[in-house]
Amino acid sequence: MQLLAVFLLVVLGLTFLAVPTFGAGWAWDADNGLGFAALAGLLYLSIPGIARRDVRAHQRLSYAVLAVILLHALWFLLADPAALEYIKPGAPAYMWTGLLSVLLLFVLMMLAQMPTRARVHRSYGVFRYWHRVLGAAVVLLSAHHVVFSGYYLRNGWQLAALATLLLLVLAGGGLWRWLPPLRRSTPVTLLSMSLLAALAFSAIRNLGL
Amino acid sequence: MKTLLVLLTLIVVWLLTYGTPFASAYPEKAHYYGSPEVILPMTFAHGDHTETRCMDCHHNFVDDTGGEPCMHCHVSDTSVSGLLEPQFHDFCRGCHEKEAAAGKVSGPVRQCIACHLSDLRP
Secondary structure, rough: HHHHHHHHHHHHHHHHOOOOOOOOOOOHHHHHHHHHHHHHHHHHHHOOOOOHHOHHHHHHHHHHHHHHHHHHHHHHHHHHHOOHHHOOOOOOOHHHHHHHHHHHHHHHHHHOOOOOOHHHHHOHHHHHHHHHHHHHHHHHHHHHHHHHOOOOOOOHHHHHHHHHHHHHHHOHHHHHHHHHOOOOOOOHHHHHHHHHHHHEEEEEHHHHH | HHHHOOOOHHHHHHHHHOOOOOOOOOOOEEEEHHHOOOOOOOOOOHHHHHOOHHHHHHHHHHOOOOOOOOOHHHHOOHHHHHHHHHHHHHHHHHHHHHHHOOOOOOOOOOOHHHHHHOOOOO
């Protein structure tokens, strides 16, 4: 749980490194806060070795991250009638990468379910390899969606910090062995923390806290 | 959690199919400004931009690139029409963002529907 909180703080904190009180409206900022929380959740799930500590918790948390992503989409579609036009043919590439990352996450989760996992993969090693490859693709597609939709990450050094974080998580390998035993996060904790983080994100930007 | 996921997915699919029930107006794609392609409407009022220099937007006043209304070239000239979305997002929204970042009253910076409605004002 502590590590999840750290990831939420780091990912959302990155956006505050430039013009922290720059808001786009309460609903818009809260929704984007949910998007950043989802990215933090994806990175948390991608930490090398964390899934092996508790596979069941990893699986349950992935449902919660998918729920945060769906809430992010749902909120936009509810609040802005023009948003629908941005997921139709002709939409900018960053919207397609966002959509593709959700679909890929869904496929990834389906392929990890037994008995499908055993049917599709020759061995556990093959499954683990492809699970990490597809997981990295989901994170990179999401990062493209976040970066190229612009607005919150405006400076080169913010992008460099995000790239470093992605690199540490996706290619850090042994760097994460130092992690002490963690208190397991539950899906309800992840959902609540994501909602709270999104509200705080919006409040700071719109109240000038 | 699985029930929540199914419920959220169904709501998203419903919204994708029928749109939001909370909208007072929906943008309608059409051949605006003589565009050969259907595009989203855009709203703009000169009255909201009285503190902006004319030439900041009307570059054709000084670079002699035509005397038609702005949108005419930007939707029909194939050398720029493909860039309509990024160019206008960068230009209009970029200016609004600079104003907002400076703590001034600005136009919309992100909400799509704030700009993408038919232009009813002068």
